[in-house]
Structures are given as structure tokens and as C-alpha cells.
Amino acid sequence: MAPTPRDILHSVFGYQGFRGQQEAVVAHVVAGGDALVLMPTGGGKSLCYQVPALARAGTGIVISPLIALMHDQVEALRQNGVRAACLNSTLGLEEVRATEQALLRGELDLLYMAPERLVTERTLDLLGRTRLSLFAIDEAHCVSQWGHDFRPEYTQLGRLAERFAGVPRLALTATADEPTRRDIRTGLRLEQARAFIGGFDRPNIRYRIGQFPDARGALLRLIEDEHPRDAGIVYCLSRRKVEAMATWLQERGLRALPYHAGLPAETRRRHQERFLREDGVIIVATIAFGMGIDKPDVRFVAHLDLPKSIEAYYQETGRAGRDGLPATAWMAYGLQGVLTLRQLLEASTAEERHKAIERRKLEAMLGLCEITSCRRQALLHYFGDPLEAPCGNCDNCLEPPATWDGTLAAQQAMSAIYRTGQRFGVNYLIDVLRGSDNARIRDLGHDRLKVFGLGRDLAATSWRSVFRQLVARGLVSVDVEGHGSLHLTDAARPVLRGEETLQLRRDPAPGKRRRGERAAPPDETDRPLWDALRARRRELAAEQGVPPYMIFHDAVLMQMVEQRPRDLAQLARLDGVGERKLAQYGADFLAVLSAHEAPGAHR
Template identity: 65%
Template sequence: MDFEQLTTDRPVSTGRDPETVLHQVFGYERFRPLQGDIIQELVAGRDALVLMPTGGGKSLCYQVPALVRPGTGVVISPLIALMQDQVAALRELGVRAAFLNSTMDFQQARDTENALMTGELDLLYCAPERLIQPRTLDLLRQASVSLFAIDEAHCVSQWGHDFRSDYLQLDVLAREFPGIPRIALTATADERTRQEIAERLSLTAARHFISGFDRPNIQYRITAKTNANKQLLDFIKAEHPGDAGIVYCLSRNKVDATAKMLAEKGFTALPYHAGLPAHERATNQERFLREDGVIIVATIAFGMGIDKPDVRFVAHLDLPKSLEAYYQETGRAGRDGKPSTAWMVYGLQDVIKLRQMLEGSMGNDQFKRVERQKLDAMLGLCEITSCRRQALLRYFGDQLEQPCGNCDTCLTPPETWDGTVAVQKALSCVYRTGQRFGVTYLIDVLRGVENERILQAGHHQISTFGIGNDLSAADWKSVFRQLVANGFLRADPEGYGALQLTEECRPLLRGEETTLLRKDPVSRKTSGRGDSTSRRQAFRDQITDQPGWDALRACRKELADQQGVPPYVIFHDATLFEILERRPRTLDELAEINGVGRAKLEKYGDSFLAALAGLEAR
């Protein structure tokens, strides 16, 4: 690192007021909500605990007061790549920033330490494991420190999804530097995690600043997993060709296979997981941050603190373990506030695998109980039939008064059906086959498949053999998935994927409760028309047939008035535009349009086809 320029530049931290620093250094006219209050708290020398969504402007909450207060602001950050990027960006602004981490040689580290000691730094970024070393603490005791900022503070929580043991030792800051203000920041923490952060970091007396968790520019979509690779390809080709994105998988092998598959289909797709050599991980992350249109396929080892604003989609091919993990990972999309997508497929095997991992873990009973609650909440979001955003925000103690209109359950409300009889058949089949078999075998029994395995076991003679011919194998998979997701069946903790009854299923088995099940949407081809740039442009710049557009909008408005709903509930503008562009002539062709589900096709299809026919007659 070149310190010659740093030492000759005019110091930035000159005691100016926060608004002047914001305008002159960062180029913004005004603070976002809560930023100004948080900054004033730190400038006054008081502590703060901040919860603010990704892209909400957390960094300014400690960068500005570090430039206002005398001394060096010390930022504890868990990711080397992130701190390097932030330091580079700050230096472009004329801020005297540096970092201390394991990538530096002896002389580079010594130069940084000297700059700290001589007051030539405004901000110093440091990894937690580096900060807690006796040498570093001794240096900080001798230096002039303006504040301590603990980024990604949820890492201190042993209940959290990104727990890091080094964070537990950061309470040393409260003991060793009692007069220096501290700020802990995170984008993801429920009430339990917030309390743990405050207790472990000695911030119980700090003022808490909790911003809204809503990310309205992100469209949340979750669908049943049928052919994950094909579903992913169809999604990217149709909606995000050429866009930067992140694809999360549960295992390293799946990461490698998915990245290879996408690369073979012409995408710039790179793997990222802990099993790769360190230099390959670093190179792939660097390409993702620097190049356009790169897709990273990763385990959860990737992404915390990633400061890339134009990630247009985050896809999950496997179920996250908790809503905290889901929110944190999906929050990496659309940091620039532009429309982005959080897309996920999940299936029965995801549920079984996660439950088995949980039950087979080394955690104590309390840990397992908390983790079960977290997984249940995640599954609840997947199977919900109301607005996903409202449910997600409610989990974090936030409220959204009206359905968001920008998640799949708002755009295409899911259908439900009375699954009481089907559930009884499924549970009875599990019981009569001895609770020793997985879902594929159980479905074969229900549908009367006379294969060698069933014949040898004698299960062709039991009462549930062949009683499920009224449903397809895919329908039965959906039934079993929802039974497991809702806790009526569980995966055998010993492994092998066998399904077993739980106590909660007794009322269902006896028929004492009516069971409504969610209908999985029928997969259909996507058009893949249009490139990512045109999809992000305003619709008015794309419309070439204004009378046609007006006619379709009038049709939508009339239907919306009849239903007593806003027009977007009928069809979003994107769907309306695609209808105008493709001019479907039949219901089957209309069903190919993105955003046209089965229910809407039945309710509104004929009206829109009639409107289109009227255009042709002009």
C-alpha cells in the first residue's frame, strides 16, 4: 500500500459537521432515514446498535462520524475482500483509509501500523481475529481512536447463521477502551439475536436504531422443485440474461456441477466454496465484483458484506436453514434499489435433508429446539398462500399493512384444495408400510406400482396399495412435502430418508381436521424474449403501439374495478407489455406469458383475448 500520498494529503477528519462531510466527501445532499440520528449519537461519544437492511446505507453511519471526530475510526469487518474494496473506494474519495489483514507482508503491515500511530489514518479496517491479538490491542491503546465499528454484528450470535467465534472476544473493546464510542451494525437479526448482540458486545445501554426491513425492489418468488437445472436456466434466460447474479447451493459438489452447467450454456458462471484453493476463490470473487454479467454459484461461504450494487438476482437451488439466512442472502440483490429477483426452488428432499442434518448435529437440546423453530419459520414462508413479504417482515418484528403486490403469491395467488382424504391416505400408507420407507416408495404403493421391491415386501396386499391413483406422482410429492414442512411427518433421524409419523398428525389421520393444501403451479415454457437492459427501461420507452397499450390497460382497469382491487393485482405492467408484444391468439398461447397463472388465465384470459381481437379488427 502506498502511504506517500496518504501522508501528504490534507487530513479529512477536521472536526467538520456531519452534513458538510456527507456533501463534500461523499457527494450526497441529505442523510437517509435514521442515518443522521445514528451519526449524531456517535459524534456525541455514545454507543449504538444499528439494524438496517442491505443497501440502506450502514457504512456511512460510522464513516461520517469517524471523519468528524478526532482520531482514527477502527472498523471490524469479517471479510478481507470487502474491506479491501471499501478501503479502495474511500481512498478514491480522498479519505485516508487502510486495512490490516493476512494478505499483507511484514513491511506493508508495519507501514499501516506506523500510519495509525502517527495519526495519518481516518479509517482502519481490521479482521476480528487480527484485532484481538495482543499486539494489535497494544497499538490501539497507544493510538488516538475515534470510534469502533463492529460490522456484520450478527456473527456474534451463536444462534445465528453466520456465527464466528472470534466475534465473541470483541467484548474486550468495552473493557479496554471504555471512553471510545462503539457501534454494532447488521442487516439481519430477530429479537433473540438483537438481545444476544447487545449482551455479548456490552451494548445493553446503547441506543438501538432499527430501520424497516422491507426491500420493496426485490420480488420474492418460491416454487416447487421439479427439474432444478432447467428451472434455473429458464429463469435466467427469460428474465436475467447478461445480468450479475448469485446462485446458492447447499453442497460443494452441487456448486461445481451447477457452475459447469451454466458455463456450458454460455453464461459466465464461477464456483465459490471453502473447498476451492484460496487463490481461486479470491480470483472468482474479484471477477464477480469487477466484471459485468458474472454469475457466482456458491455455498453460504460467499456473500456476507458483498458490496456489489447491481446484482439483479439471487437464486436458491436448495432451502436455506432459516429466514435470517434467506433474508441475508436475498438481500444481496438490488442494493442499488432497482428491480431485482429473489428466486428459489425447493422440494421434499430439501426438507428431509435439513431436518436430518439438524437432528444429527452435535448441538444440545436447546440449540436443536431453536434451530427447529427457525427451520419451521423458513418452511412456513415457502408454503404460505398469503403475501410472502408481509410474512418475512413480520418475522423480524416489522409490519406491512397491505400485501406488497411484488411477490409471487400477490402476483399469482396460489390455489388451494381440500386435501383431507389425500392426507389420510398418505399418513396411513406411512403407517402400514412400517414407517421405514422414503417418499418415492410410498408414492409407488399409493399409485399401485407392482415393482419387485413392493412385491417382495408384500405391500401390494396392504389396504393403501393403489388407493392413490387419482393423483399424479408429482401431486403426491407435493402432499408429502407439505406434510413434512408442517411437521406432520418427519425424516428418520438415523438417515436413509424414511418418513415417520409425528404426534401432530393424529387429528389428521383420524379425519378430525379438514386440511387445505397448496396447489403447486404448473410449470410452463418461458418466452425468453427481450434482453435485461430493455426489461429495466421504463415501459413508456418501449411501447411502440400506444393505442394497443391503452386498450389493454383499459381492459385491466375494468376488470380491477369489477374485482375491487388495484390494476396490478390483475396483471403487472411487465405482463401486460409482453401480452402486447406477443399478441397471443389462444388461451394456450396466453398461458406462455410470464405472470399469467392458471387462475388468472381462467378468470381474465377471454377478456384480454377479446381486447387483442379488437385491436386486430381496427
Template identity: 65%
Template sequence: MSNVVDHSTVETADPASDLLHRVFGFREFRGQQGDVVRHVSAGGDALVVMPTGGGKSLCYQLPALLRPGAAIVVSPLIALMQDQVRALRQAGVRAASLDSTRTLDELREIEQGLLQGELDLVYMAPERLMTPRMQELLQRARIALFAIDEAHCVSQWGHDFRPEYLQLSVLHERFPDVPRIALTATADARTREEIARRLGLEAARQFLSSFDRPNIRYRVTPRRNARDQLWRFLQNEHPEDAGIVYCLSRRKVDDMAEWLNSKGREALPYHAGLDSATRQRNQQRFIEEEGLIVVATVAFGMGIDKPDVRFVAHLDLPRSVEAYYQETGRAGRDGLPANAWMSYGLQDVITLRQMLDSSEAAEEHKRVERHRLEAMLAFCELTGCRRQSLLGYFGEDLSEPCGNCDTCLEPVETWDATEAARKALSAVYRTGQTFGVSHLVDVLRGRETDRARQFGHHRLSVFGIGADMEPGQWRTIFRQLVALGLVDVDLDGYGGLRLAERCRPVLRGEQPLYLRRDPAPVRGRKKRGVPDAPFDRPEDEQLFNALRSCRRELAKEQGVPPYMIFHDATLREIVEARPDTLAQLAEINGVGERKLELYGDEFLGVVREQL
């Protein structure tokens, strides 16, 4: 494949913008992309924090084409490397990955290509990069830059810590004249400081983009029947879309995948308990096919570069706001509307706290993780705009409510729960601070169960004082009392509740307490307005489907996922513009020179057929 860039012939006023359009088909940079590209191309070091779908890859791919030599890209996952390489080759860029799936002859061929200046980007894992043999090879090659992708892996406070990343600090010592760029989608101030320190990038220029993903609709719903709630969500809003369903345990992943398949939705499991061949096969099918669902633990996703994931659903509470942001960010990478939906209940809190307390991590690490879990709980129990809260967590201010989250679209009602909370707290105290929610609700409602009689709780003063409220209302109250830290959960026993020190002012009636009133459960099959709005005209929908069909056939011929031909966003723009010539098609975002040459006539033919 010929090189798309002849460095000696790029003479435009802005070669970065010229290459952006010619190679990748975009008319202009987004956000800080242009500033990063120009800074690194000029030889500067950079630390880039940019949300998923914000175009991080272009921040090192364009400098790799603008600078002489090859860029060495450090990536943590083979699947991520291979997808990036395939996408680059579709755009006509000379790229390769040195990974364990290659034969010995293929590895030697790539290494020779690197030495002979025949490659623009070479991807590899940190373990391979730091071997003495590879270090010696790089000393003989011309290196344009080092790009360290998923740089949060270097942080021991992060959720994807990879100790191999710690060795990358030596790059500056061994290659002092080669610029380095570290990139991540999620890093608070503490993590950014650690990344810079561990990689020797203290003097690097930092580029912090907005964390906002306005195309994602955030929704958290109180758990009643998780399966029914998930199914209603899928049927009403994503009946044919690709998406990810996250569960906390491997067993739950397997059960949920089996259940979805039994309901007629093709779902693939993914977790560390599956053999590597099955994981690889399921991940590859998800990337290459349309409309599949992957049910997974959080082990899935970091290597996914699929732009048309229309929803991410959590059936268990994420461990932190950072993890939630990272996982939901896998939806809507193409900029089109997407959903981040979560079902949440008290058992999530108990399970995660038990897992944290029983871990062998240092006490300081546990303290930080408890703080992060509390922040996640606070996010779930919000009464205000979720996007404002999410951005505020990362130090970013959103002046107005977003209008695209559940609490904006259906404002939450709050109520004076002071007396109800005092009753609940009294029940915890009077029963001995050892019983779980179900028994406490029975006591409050005056149900003379065998257990109540066994322990004499039917004779307590709190027995029956909450008979005027439904069981679901009491469970909601206990859930919020735990989330607010007014009640602790006994993690060593069977999830019994006990009073926390901070509950005293509420219990004594000295401090009012306002809680959110959970919305009534949705009945029937009422639609909530699908985020990905259909086309206004039937003929537009017909053309879009015809373009997708053409894309699917071309992808099959090329042996690549459909999105590597063109993103849905590009197809939608073709529908709107209805180009009639190659020159007009070239003006569509995502149509670079190489793809215009490969696929232009095919797609123009589809447009003409639909006229």
C-alpha cells in the same frame, strides 16, 4: 491523498449532511442514518440493525470524518475490508486496512499513519485488534470510535458465529471514552440481546430499521427439474446479469458451475474445498467484472459489497429465515429491482434435518435450529404474501400485501385436501412407516412394482386408492405434510416416512386440511416481466450503455470494480437528468466532490455525444 475533511472548517448548520453530500454525493440521509451518525458523532454508543443495502457503512464512516482521530473498524473478512477501503479512497477518504495480504513495510507505514493522525479509518480483523501489540499501539493513537461490523458474528445463535468477536467486550474497559457502534443486517430480538450483552452495549441506543427490501421480488417454486427451471429463469429474466446461485454441497456447486459454463453462461465456483488462491481469484473476478455468476455454498457472500447483483437463486433450502434473508439481501444493494428465486423440494427438508440431527451441537442449540428450519418451511409453503411473512418473522408489520412476490403476483390456489391427506397418511401407516415417497406414490396409484410385490403391498387396502391423481400431485401432498409436521422423516435410515403425533385429528377425519395447489409448470419461453424494466426510449438505453462503457474503461484504468466509479443507480439518474455542466452533475446522487473532480468531464462528454 489529501484529507477530504478539515475538521476545523466544518461550520455548517448540519456538518453531517454537508459531508454526506460533499464526500459521498448523497443529498439526504435514508431512514435512521442521520440519527445514528449524529448520535455516534456526539460520543454515544449504538447498536444498529439495518438491512443489506440500507447504508450501514455510512453510519460509522461519517462519524469517523466528523470526530477527531481515526475510526477502528472491525471486519471479519479481508475482501470486505479491502473493498471498503478502495471505495473510500475513490471518494477521497484516507482509509487503510491492516490485513495479512500486506507486506511488513506496508503494515508499518499504516501503523505510523495511524499514530501521526494521517488516517480517518483503519480496518482490521478482531484477531489482530486484540493482540497485545495492537492494543498498545492504539493506546498511543487518537481513536475516533470503534465500529464492529457484522456484529451478529458475536452471537452463538447466529449463522456466522466467530468466537474471536467475543473478545471485543474489553474495548469499553480499555477505551472507556471512545464510542462504539455495532452493526448487523440480520438480528432478531434474541440475537440483539446477545450482541448487546457480549459486547457490553446494554446501555447503547438501539436503532432498528425496517427489514423491508421492497426492490427484491421473492419467489419460491416447487422443484421439478432444478436445472431446467434455473435456466429458464436466467434466460427469461437475467440473460446478462451478475448473480449468485447457492447450493448446499460442494459437489453440487462444482457440477452446477460446469453445467452453466457448458450452456454459455460464465460461472465461477466458490466453496471451502477450493484452495484459497482460487477462491480469492473467483471472488475478485465476480466483484470486478460484469455479468458473471458465482455458484457457491453459503461460505460465499458475507464479504461481498457488490451493489449490482441482480439475482440470488437458491437451489437448496436455506437453513433458516435469517440465513435466507441474509443471502437474498446480497441482491439489489443499489436499490434497483432484483430477484430472489428459490427451487424447493422434499429432499431439502430431509437433507437439512439429517445434517442437523447428526451434528455435535448441544441439544438446546439443535432445538432452536429445528424451530428455525420449521419457520423456513412454513415460509416456502405460504399461500399469502411472502414479504408480510418475512417481515413478521423479524417482528415487523406490513399492513398490506406487497404486490412484489410470487404469491401476490400469482395468488396461490388452495383446496380441501382432507381426504387426499387421509389416503396419504393411511398409506404411510399400512406400509409399515418405513418407506419413502416414491414407493408410497406407487402404492397409492396402484403400480404393481417389484417392490410392491416383494413386500405384499399390492394386496393392501390402500393400493390404488389414489389412482385418480398424478404422481406430481401426490409428491406435493407428501411435501406439505412433512412441512406441516404431520409426517416425520426417518433420518437414521433411507428417508422413510412415519406418522407424527399431530396427524391424528386429520387421519381420523376430525380436522379439515387445506393445502396449496402448486402452479402448473411453465412451458416454453414465456417471460414473466423482467423486474429491471428497460428504458422507455431507445436513446435512453443507448446513453446508459455508453455511460457503462465509459465507466468500464475508467475502472480498468483505476484498477477498481466499475461500481466503485458510479453505481448503476447513479448512471440511470444521469440518463434521466442529462446534465450539461459539472454543477448539474454534482446534483446527481452518488457524485461527490472527489468523483466529480476525477470523472466529471468524462461522463459529461458521453452525455453530450449522445445528444
């Protein structure tokens, strides 16, 4: 009798039950249906095609955008006893031939490949001679030119609908607003596919966004206070900033490695391998790093520059805490970052329709930064997933920001922009408002304007905050020539006329720290056992040449600490311990548990 999806889930992957909509997706695909699956990062999308591929006859074909992701998932599946392989450009001719022959003989459960390889006539002919269980198109948002990771190769995957009629197809992604979802359906010929839209909430992630006079110092405090031995990712906008930040962290005793497209391929590969296989490594990267990184124990993701959209922010922060344990999404942003993104957008040669969509996405990102209410509610609302009550696990919930009536200051700032001819940047405008003794101001006659010295009562940092929030709210725009001069928009008129008031966020005083919690075992008395379990995992991983998390996730080790299983039967009851891993590693971890048995455990 063929095993049921629940049997497969338990015996192969070691889970006691499905989560959320996983079971509904699996049942639909096992029955031969097509599906569009939207689930948050870490929400278990992979099981939605891995389980059906094992339950149905034939080989499941997985289209994946990155070679690193293919190798990662194939190795993880093999650890669970699944017959998995990949076809990509890193393989030699003999390896390719051996894999293709195994496919034709029906000896593979899952085969991973990139879209570029799949759509070649040779590969399509090979698949035409194979019994196929399904097609899974991962990172499906790449098909949309309005998405944040557009890959033109994905647009050819709609051909599968005609060439392999009757083979179920799944499109899976963690980030897609409504226009992107429409593109996925149209581009992949999935107009009739059933949609499974899971909740986008990642309650284990604490969102923290702020203004920091010394962003590097604030990040260092976060790492030292809350994540001293944890793996993390730090995102920067430019390659130069990546290199400088990695060096700066290294000089302070942290294991930080740079990653960007300008580095040699071998350096990128080596740094990625260290990040995946070693504990406590921090990657400082541009957005070139991340998609397809399946490391579950990333405890923090930090942004030192503003992402271009909420989709990009959500996907990048979603790389933290994939194991469900507490994690931090931290971001520092400022006026210069806002201006830079606006300048890049307006100077773009893209067609106006595309620029309009990008403006909307950037406005939403800025709104998330400046909002004074629950950040999680705003984030989820963007994806059409409302949260009824404030989350209690973001900075605005934990420490509600102070606000002030900034109407008068906003009027003064916008008046300064207008009266100086809408030709100057923030620093010059602040000098005018504060009445600075500046030769340039005198030469231009701006010391005779009514606004000159009108804002002496506000510090320069406060004025910078006012301008930043005016830009974020769309009352002020940046010129398209790249000189940084500010202009008033039509939205400024009601405020200038006194028809609307503005409540502005009051930036925290320099040096003030946010409260936080470091992800660690529940009791420090458990630390020796926790460290011993991780050490044994590290040894076993090194013996096999795989990342430690492929042996067991941190979440599984945490269960061992909390439940202290004494035999294989008790160990098998933990989520994430399947039959293959139980047989292969059970005795090793039971030995560690026995050596650290709590006093009086048998009483």
C-alpha cells in the same frame, strides 16, 4: 468551523440527505453514544459509522470479518478522498509498519481489521497510544452461536468496553432475530446501547419461490428472459452441485464461475475479482461466498437448494439490488431438499437446545416456502417488522397460487406411513398409494393394505407435493438414521381424526412461467447511452484496477440517463456524486452524455 455530518454526507459521499434512521444513528454516535444498529442489506449501515468517524476527532476502527470486505470498503473510501487503510494477513511487513505509523501520527480516518488481529495484546497496545473516534463492529450477528455465521473470535470483542471506556461503539448487522440481538448486547457489552432498528423491507427485490420439475431449466429461462446481461449469484448446497451447475451454465453461453471452499485460494480470489470487476458474471457458490461482498449491481440471487433459516435466506437474497434498482430473489425447492436438511439437523451432535432452535428456524423457512399469502409480509413478520398490506411484488401477490382441500389426501398419505410401519421413504409410499405392481410391495404384503391403490387418482408428482407439504407443516418428520423414512408427529392426530382440514398449495403445471420484469433503463431508446456510460465506467475502472461500481453505482448512471446533466453543477446534484468523484470523473461522463444528447434537447 468543523463540518457537520450533513456537510460530510454531501461533500464526501455525494448524497443530498440521510435515509431512514441514518441521521439519528450518526447524531447519537457523534455525541459519544453506543448503538446497536439493525438495517437491511443495502440500507446504508456503512454510513452510520463512516460519517461519525469523519465528524469526530481521531481514527475510527472497523472490525470486519472478511479480508475481501476490508479491501473493498477501503478502496471505495479512497475513491471518495477518505484516508482509509486496513491491517490484515495479506499485507507485507513494510506495509503493516507504514500503516501503523500513519495511525500513530493521526493520518487515518478509518482503519479496518479482523477481530482476531484486534484482540491481540500488540494491537490493543497500539490502539491505546492512538486517538480513537469510535469502534464499529460490522456483521455483529457473528457473535451469536444461534446466528448463521457464528465466529468465536467475535466473543472476545466485549473487552473493548473496559479497555477503551469512553470510545463509542456500534454493533451493526442486517440479520438478527430477538435471541441473536440479546446475544449481541451481552457478548459485546452493549446492554445500555441505544437500539436503532430500521425496517427490513427491500421493496426493490421480487421474491419468487417455487416447485420446478426442471429447476436448472427454469433458472436458465429466468436468466435468459429477465437478466440476460446481468450479474447474479446462484447458491447450491454442495461443492459437487456448484461445479456441475457452473459447467452447465457455461455450456449454454453464460459467464458462470464456481466458488466453494474446496477450490484453491488463488482460484477463489480470481473468480471473486472477475465477479466484482466485470459486468454480467454469474457466481455459482456454496454459502462460502457472499458475506462482505459489496457489489451493488447484482440483479438476481437464485437458490437451487433450501437455506437453513430465514436469516440466511434474507442475508443471501439481500445481496441482490443493493443499489435500489429492481432485482430478483428466486428459489427452487423440493421434498428432497427438505428431507436432507431435516436429516442433517437430526443427525447433528449439537446439544439439544441448539437443535431445537435450528428446528424452529427451519420450520419458519419451510413455512415461507409453502405460504399462499404475501411472502414479503411473512418475511418481515419474522423479523418483527409488520407490513400492513400485501406487497404486490412477490410471486404470490402477482399470481396468487391455487389451493385445494388436501385433507383426504393428507389422511391417506399419513395412513400409508402408519400402516407400513413408519419405515419407508417417499418413493415407496407413493408406489403403495398408487397401487404399483412392485415385487418389494408384494413380498412385504403391503399390497393387501387398505391404503394400497387408494391414491390412483393422483399423479406421483401430486403425491410428492402432498408429502412435501406435510413435512413442511410438521405433521410428518424424517428419521434420524439418515434412511429417509417418514414418521407421524403428534401434530398429525387432529388431521387424521378429521378435526382439522388442510388447504394445500397446488403446484403449477410443468413449463408454466412466471411473469417478470428485467431491470433495465426505463426506455429502450436510452440503451445506447446506458451502454456507453457503462463502457466508460469500465475503462476508468480498468485504468485504476478497481471494480466499476467504485467509480459510480448503476443507480448513479441511471440518474444520468434520466436527468441528462449538461455541466458539473448539474452532475453534482445527482445522489452519489461527491466532490472527489466530481473532480476526478465529471468531465469523462459529461463527454459521454454530450455525445448522446437527445435530439432537440436545447430547443
